[in-house]
Amino acid sequence: MVDSTTLADARRVRRQHFGGDFRLHSVIYPIDYCTSGCTYCGLSTLLAREGAHGVRGAMRPATFDWLMRRLTDAGYHVHELVFGTVADDQARLTSRIARWVESARRHDPDGYLIVNCDTLRPQDYRVLRSAGADAVWTFMEVMSPDVYRAKHRSGLKADREQRLEAPLRMREAGLAVGNALLWGLTEDWQGELDQFVAWSGQVGGFDFVATPVQQRLTLSPGSAAPDYFDVTPPLTVDPELYLTICCELRLAFPTARLVANTRLDPTFVYGQVSAVNDMCNGYVWTGSRSHPERELAQDGHVRHDGTQMDFHNPGADPEAIQRLCPQDITVRLDLRA
Numbered sequence: 001m002v003d004s005t006t007l008a009d010a011r012r013v014r015r016q017h018f019g020g021d022f023r024l025h026s027v028i029y030p031i032d033y034c035t036s037g038c039t040y041c042g043l044s045t046l047l048a049r050e051g052a053h054g055v056r057g058a059m060r061p062a063t064f065d066w067l068m069r070r071l072t073d074a075g076y077h078v079h080e081l082v083f084g085t086v087a088d089d090q091a092r093l094t095s096r097i098a099r100w101v102e103s104a105r106r107h108d109p110d111g112y113l114i115v116n117c118d119t120l121r122p123q124d125y126r127v128l129r130s131a132g133a134d135a136v137w138t139f140m141e142v143m144s145p146d147v148y149r150a151k152h153r154s155g156l157k158a159d160r161e162q163r164l165e166a167p168l169r170m171r172e173a174g175l176a177v178g179n180a181l182l183w184g185l186t187e188d189w190q191g192e193l194d195q196f197v198a199w200s201g202q203v204g205g206f207d208f209v210a211t212p213v214q215q216r217l218t219l220s221p222g223s224a225a226p227d228y229f230d231v232t233p234p235l236t237v238d239p240e241l242y243l244t245i246c247c248e249l250r251l252a253f254p255t256a257r258l259v260a261n262t263r264l265d266p267t268f269v270y271g272q273v274s275a276v277n278d279m280c281n282g283y284v285w286t287g288s289r290s291h292p293e294r295e296l297a298q299d300g301h302v303r304h305d306g307t308q309m310d311f312h313n314p315g316a317d318p319e320a321i322q323r324l325c326p327q328d329i330t331v332r333l334d335l336r337a
């Protein structure tokens with residue numbers, strides 16, 4: 001049971017800093033393959049070696065153009081572009097990401113663009129800023145060094161030290177900074193939270209704190225993952241624990257945008273978590289092979305083969321999402337006002 005005093009305090013802090021506004025953003029994976037070896041992610045190169053991938057690769061530019069038009073027509077003006085490690089060379093990674101950012105910026109000149117990507121060098125963050133990015137999110141996922149090492153076996157993401165200093169580089173480049181832990185990766189969620197809050201203080205705080213939750217990995221029929229792979233999360237985060245964690249984060253980060261996640265049931269996320277968090281994903285485009293190329297994925301529960309994309313897709317209709325929210329919460333699709 002969520003502690004009632006903590007919940008009331010978290011709701012009060014949310015009201016104080018964000019009123020009843022609840023920001024929605026679109027989530028797009030322009031490239032859905034990765035060269036990092038994380039033991040919990042459906043895009044991991046560890047799965048590629050086992051032939052257990054359902055990825056398509058890079059989205060065709062025409063598909064991206066079509067998608068951006070659909071989303072902006074639906075009113076979305078905050079977009080998160082998600083990239084794994086799509087090159088082990090950071091300069092190359094930057095130039096690839098910058099092309100997608102420039103394209104998104106052309107479609108939505110006044111929109112707010114968030115890039116979710118691996119660590120970059122200081123000069124690379126400046127390239128993304130020039131391309132039109134407003135913020136970069138680089139999720140730490142887990143704080144404890146031994147757990148981090150066990151979960152990140154290869155690729156850029158295995159470099160924990162670089163990840164720890166990345167927020168400073170982003171800020172220097174004029175970008176807003178986002179970060180997150182992946183809840184469910186280890187049983188000691190309270191210990192992780194304490195380390196995360198302490199670290200944020202050392203790197204100047206965060207503008208966005210996201211709250212992804214690890215779910216059971218969905219594998220293609222007949223495919224297998226290595227024995228050490230986290231097909232089933234070490235800790236199952238149920239709605240009650242999720243709300244508790246969000247309340248703790250709300251109190252620890254009173255002025256940061258606290259981003260909810262529809263890997264849990266959207267009726268719960270929009271209906272209850274929105275009283276604590278002030279932002280959430282709306283539409284999600286995963287780009288995997290099972291995602292239709294020229295349609296928005298269906299609303300409802302989606303399990304994409306060979307990826308970790310086990311989530312509830314709330315669809316692109318903001319009015320439908322508004323109907324799931326409490327009456328005193330107002331869905332908004334911008335971030336600048």
Ligand code: SF4
Pocket residue numbers: 034035036037038041042043044045083084085118157
């Ligand atoms: S979590 Fe990110 S870096 Fe790790 S395998 Fe998945 S996409 Fe790649």
